Amino acid sequence: MKKIALLLLIILSFGILAACGNNGEKASEGKKEDKNVTIGATSGPYADMVNKAIKPILEKKGYKVKVVEFSDYIQPNLALSKGDLDANLFQHKIYMENFAKEHKLELSELIVVPTAPMGIYSKKFKKLDDITEGASIAIPNDPTNAARAFLILQDAGFIKLDPNANPLTVSEKDVTENKKNLKFEPIEAAQLPRAVDSVDLSAVPGNFALAAKFNLLDALQLENMPEQYRNRVVVNTKDLNTQVAKDIKAAVESEEFEKVIDDQFKGFGKPDWMK
Missing domain, CATH: 3.40.190.10 (Periplasmic binding protein-like II)
Structure with missing residues (x-):
């Protein structure tokens, strides 16, 4: 009986260790998933800005970045609200606030970016x-x-x-x-x-x-350009303090981002915080 009890105890111990190992793998997988980020932008200069000035910086931080391009000004906010995007870049403050009010969404600006002026x-x-x-x-x-x-x-x-x-x-x-x-x-x-x-x-x-x-x-x-008309990176309000939001903001605030703007987006008006 003692031998049988000892054998059962050993089997149970292996089961617990295996479960812990699986949980560790799942936790690790969860961390990997957290490093995926999807950013939406309208086709043209703002999709280019994400691809050329934001995406490379986030990739250096270990993110896998997906950029989704849109051809209208409605779908980027709807996709964001549904969780299909982590952030978008295409709109100014007045549009964001009016759209959020009309569609009953909770949207917030993360940071203002250089914008092509009229x-x-x-x-x-x-x-x-x-x-x-x-x-x-x-x-x-x-x-x-x-x-x-x-x-x-x-x-x-x-x-x-x-x-x-x-x-x-x-x-x-x-x-x-x-x-x-x-x-x-x-x-x-x-x-x-x-x-x-x-x-x-x-x-x-x-x-x-x-x-x-x-x-x-x-x-x-x-x-x-009045600051209200400059485009901004926008996120769901509930995500303002997430790590991915903080990392996107830090990317835009970096010297590397400004250098790309100066080299490849000539004529774009810089927001007040960059001056």
């Missing part, structure tokens, strides 16, 4: 001083981007805006002085690069300018 482009005029009386300028027909266009024109000295108007919502009705008697032609934002061929001037948002292969530095005037 610019005034022309094939007729080589510099601002050449702009003639009564010149036509195509501007975005949506209120948010139209406000940006009017602010650029004010910065360039062509118009004056009502100082009491909200700078984020200014429109043609807020123009108190139009020194060159510019003619404003509102059109769909995506059509603004093509409008350069048919009007004297065109106020083109940075993402559409880059998609049309414009050189940002060819603009007669680039906007002094």
